[in-house]
Amino acid sequence: MGIEVNGTTFETDEEGYLVNLADWNEDIALELAKAENVEMTPSHWEVVNFLRGYYDEFQIAPAVRVLTKAIGKQLGPEKGNSKYLYELFPYGPAKQACKIAGLPKPTGCV
Structure with a gap:
């Protein structure tokens, strides 16, 4: 499976x-967000960039x-409350935001 961005296909797993x-960039994030029906706003980018920084530091995608x-x-x-995060990422802030951030699925997510 894969996602095509600017004429290049990037490999994704069966869940997207x-x-x-290392393939991740903002264009890919926008394409992944589109597939998730998420309209990226500065608030979304704030969470995505936070997650990427967290992953760099701890080598793990955090559970919600x-x-x-x-x-x-x-x-x-x-x-820092689930209501706000679920408004941004209705299908699960950890799962959906990690996908858009190009990170692996968080531990403990089904």
């Missing part, structure tokens, strides 16, 4: 997650509880 993290707590610490309590 990028296989090679960890994500909510970590975002609250870094971006403030008004963003």
Whole structure:
């Protein structure tokens, strides 16, 4: 499977997650978001960039509880709550945002 961006096909797994993290760029993120019916806004990018930084530091995609707590610490309590995150990523903030961020599926997500 794969996703085509600017004439190049990038490999994805059967659930649509990028296989090679190094392939990721913003154009790919936009294409993945489109496939998820997510309209990327500055708030979406904030979460996606946060996740990429978290992954760089810990080599793991956070589950939703960890994500909510970590975002609250870094971006403030008004963003560190599941209601806000589910508004941005209705199919699961951890799962959907990690996919758009080009990260593997978070541990504990089904």
